[in-house]
Amino acid sequence: MSDSIALKCINTIRTLSMDAVQAANSGHPGTPMAMAPVAYETWNHHMRYDPEAPEWPNRDRFVLSIGHASMLLYSMLHLTQTKDDGELSINIEDIKSFRQLHSKCAGHPESHVAAGIETTTGPLGQGAANSVGMAISSKWQAEYFNKPDYELFNYDVYVIAGDGCMMEGVTSEAASLAGHLKLSNLCWFYDNNKITIEGETKLAFTEDVGARFKGYGWNVLHVEDANDLDALSEALDSFKSNNDAPTFIVVDSHIAWGAPTKQDTHDAHGSPLGEDEIAGTKEAYGWTHETWHVPEEVPAHFNNNIGARGATARAAWESKFAEYKSEFPELAGHLECMQANKLPEGWDANLPEFEADPKGVAGRSASGKVLNALAKNIPWLLGGSADLAPSTKTLLDGESDFCAEDYSGRNFHFGVREHAMGSIINGMALSKMRPYGAGFLIFSDYSRATFRLGAIMGIAPIYIFTHDSIGVGEDGPTHQPIEHLASLRAIPGLSLFRPGDANEITEAWKVVLQNNHQPTVFAFTRQDMPVFDRSKYNSAEGVANGGYVLADSEGDPDVILIGSGSEVSLCVDAHEQLKEEGIKARVVSMPSWDLFESQSQEYRESVLPPNITARVAVEMASTFGWERYVGMTGAIIGMRSYGASAPLKDMLPYFGFTLEKVVEAAKGQLAG
Numbered sequence: 049m050s051d052s053i054a055l056k057c058i059n060t061i062r063t064l065s066m067d068a069v070q071a072a073n074s075g076h077p078g079t080p081m082a083m084a085p086v087a088y089e090t091w092n093h094h095m096r097y098d099p100e101a102p103e104w105p106n107r108d109r110f111v112l113s114i115g116h117a118s119m120l121l122y123s124m125l126h127l128t129q130t131k132d133d134g135e136l137s138i139n140i141e142d143i144k145s146f147r148q149l150h151s152k153c154a155g156h157p158e159s160h161v162a163a164g165i166e167t168t169t170g171p172l173g174q175g176a177a178n179s180v181g182m183a184i185s186s187k188w189q190a191e192y193f194n195k196p197d198y199e200l201f202n203y204d205v206y207v208i209a210g211d212g213c214m215m216e217g218v219t220s221e222a223a224s225l226a227g228h229l230k231l232s233n234l235c236w237f238y239d240n241n242k243i244t245i246e247g248e249t250k251l252a253f254t255e256d257v258g259a260r261f262k263g264y265g266w267n268v269l270h271v272e273d274a275n276d277l278d279a280l281s282e283a284l285d286s287f288k289s290n291n292d293a294p295t296f297i298v299v300d301s302h303i304a305w306g307a308p309t310k311q312d313t314h315d316a317h318g319s320p321l322g323e324d325e326i327a328g329t330k331e332a333y334g335w336t337h338e339t340w341h342v343p344e345e346v347p348a349h350f351n352n353n354i355g356a357r358g359a360t361a362r363a364a365w366e367s368k369f370a371e372y373k374s375e376f377p378e379l380a381g382h383l384e385c386m387q388a389n390k391l392p393e394g395w396d397a398n399l400p401e402f403e404a405d406p407k408g409v410a411g412r413s414a415s416g417k418v419l420n421a422l423a424k425n426i427p428w429l430l431g432g433s434a435d436l437a438p439s440t441k442t443l444l445d446g447e448s449d450f451c452a453e454d455y456s457g458r459n460f461h462f463g464v465r466e467h468a469m470g471s472i473i474n475g476m477a478l479s480k481m482r483p484y485g486a487g488f489l490i491f492s493d494y495s496r497a498t499f500r501l502g503a504i505m506g507i508a509p510i511y512i513f514t515h516d517s518i519g520v521g522e523d524g525p526t527h528q529p530i531e532h533l534a535s536l537r538a539i540p541g542l543s544l545f546r547p548g549d550a551n552e553i554t555e556a557w558k559v560v561l562q563n564n565h566q567p568t569v570f571a572f573t574r575q576d577m578p579v580f581d582r583s584k585y586n587s588a589e590g591v592a593n594g595g596y597v598l599a600d601s602e603g604d605p606d607v608i609l610i611g612s613g614s615e616v617s618l619c620v621d622a623h624e625q626l627k628e629e630g631i632k633a634r635v636v637s638m639p640s641w642d643l644f645e646s647q648s649q650e651y652r653e654s655v656l657p658p659n660i661t662a663r664v665a666v667e668m669a670s671t672f673g674w675e676r677y678v679g680m681t682g683a684i685i686g687m688r689s690y691g692a693s694a695p696l697k698d699m700l701p702y703f704g705f706t707l708e709k710v711v712e713a714a715k716g717q718l719a720g
């Protein structure tokens with residue numbers, strides 16, 4: 049490394065990382081030290097990024113998939129002087145309070161905490177998989193917005209991933225799809241340091257990763273020394289000149305580069321180096337022993353390179369956009385809407401209303417109709433399924449497939465890759481799209497890690513899961529979700545809807561689209577559900593409160609029947625029968641616990657008056673949690689085992705989902 053200012057920048061990144069981990073007495077110093085040159089070269093000499101405006105829509109993205117190396121990213125944001133509303137996004141005090149309560153420098157990077165963090169990482173593989181969604185978004189946005197002489201979108205996405213990411217299945221799923229889609233705007237560095245927590249990777253990981261990526265169709269390059277800035281630059285140039293494949297750069301590095309006794313050891317992975325080792329390392333770097341040392345010329349150097357390049361590019365973009373706005377006002381309006389996470393005008397026009405119908409319609413089919421109507425109004429509402437579009441009813445009519453030959457497509461084919469699908473739609477949501485991913489509720493387990501990350505980030509991808517109960521029938525227990533609703537309800541910040549008829553589905557979609565800060569899971573039936581006669585019962589608009597009184601009797605009810613999804617109709621039937629017998633049963637449709645919980649106590653108690661303790665809950669899923677609404681003395685008709693492989697008509701009586709059982713339970717409540 050002959051360029052001394054470059055080395056100074058790199059050593060500043062390294063020493064800030066070492067000092068912060070030491071001060072926190074926890075964290076991961078080794079990998080920021082090793083990968084500092086990669087971050088330096090990428091940011092300072094290749095990325096198009098204006099630190100003054102980290103939200104600029106056409107910026108290149110940088111994703112630190114090895115979230116444990118967070119000090120690498122915080123150092124970069126600090127040294128490039130990335131701004132958040134005019135102030136430094138990460139100042140030196142933030143770095144000094146690394147890993148402390150309310151610090152912007154959390155243990156792992158959190159996108160909602162500091163400007164410039166593109167996505168929340170930590171669970172290995174997620175960042176890499178998110179980046180595929182970002183690269184997809186860049187391609188789609190280019191197709192949708194770019195016009196001759198107006199190249200508004202062409203951003204690239206850079207990732208640093210490590211051995212852990214490469215071992216994780218989600219990375220492989222995402223990489224396989226990225227190769228298939230020929231996402232040439234995607235560049236991953238693989239930190240091939242051959243170290244993970246337990247020791248050397250040869251304990252568990254000996255495959256040829258580069259060969260694997262070649263197999264996926266990537267442009268695979270090798271940089272034999274992470275400190276070789278020229279070789280890194282050459283590899284980055286190769287990435288930029290490649291137009292038909294994503295690029296994978298294997299970088300051989302030495303964890304804790306320069307540390308006298310800890311370099312190349314797993315000791316440097318996740319513990320502070322210790323005062324003596326830090327002193328020795330700083331000596332090896334020719335550095336001062338002072339902590340938090342940032343030579344003046346370092347931020348200036350970043351400012352003169354990434355800063356100057358970014359400012360010029362953004363100014364040019366903004367003046368182009370001003371012209372674009374007058375030439376293409378509607379599209380410009382869409383771009384502004386997307387950036388603000390808003391819906392376009394007329395987004396809820398022409399949504400289907402469903403006629404009362406005792407035979408009814410399957411939840412998945414009603415959803416398919418609503419989705420198609422919404423997609424006509426919201427061009428950036430798009431997505432696909434994990435090879436289950438015909439079953440989940442998630443194809444957009446008249447739209448093309450998103451594929452390497454057509455990046456304008458709005459029908460995505462994620463392949464049988466539920467985990468990557470979730471991570472990819474998180475990445476798309478972070479890129480201002482309104483994405484959905486679909487599959488069977490049973491396989492939501494495979495995407496589960498992505499729900500909580502979306503919730504932590506406060507982004508709003510939509511998961512459309514169908515076949516939501518033992519109502520699946522003959523496919524049997526392996527395909528019948530039981531504990532899924534309860535476990536999804538347990539995820540803080542995730543919104544879950546299981547609507548009770550087709551009109552509730554329309555209303556639920558409306559609520560969900562207006563929620564721009566939470567991921568949502570829909571649970572829809574495979575089988576038909578009656579469409580309630582809303583002239584007789586209350587309006588489906590009650591869905592906006594999460595739970596509402598659907599059917600009631602004059603005066604205070606004797607008993608409250610609470611259901612979700614396909615079981616609401618059982619409650620309604622029971623209500624009618626009990627009425628004939630002179631028993632006043634209220635039916636509460638409860639499509640979304642979380643939304644109901646967010647209502648005022650007054651409203652909640654108006655729906656579920658505390659003095660009425662005779663209560664029955666009915667849901668074809670684990671009974672777990674329903675005590676919240678029926679109390680310790682209420683009855684729960686639900687699942688206490690796995691399901692069975694049989695026609696639904698035989699399973700319903702076998703598992704107790706019949707009118708008689710609901711009526712009996714209601715009477716049992718009244719008998720005390």
Ligand SMILES: Cc1ncc(C[n+]2csc(CCOP(=O)(O)OP(=O)(O)O)c2C)c(N)n1
Nearest residue numbers: 079170171172210211212213243244245317
């Ligand atoms: C999904 C997931 N599993 C386990 C962990 C815990 N973990 C954090 S870092 C790490 C080892 C990662 O090794 P590598 O990516 O090679 O990083 P390096 O040690 O080289 O910095 C593990 C297992 C995690 N963060 N995410």
Ligand SMILES: [Mg+2]
Nearest residue numbers: 211241243244
């Ligand atoms: Mg490693």
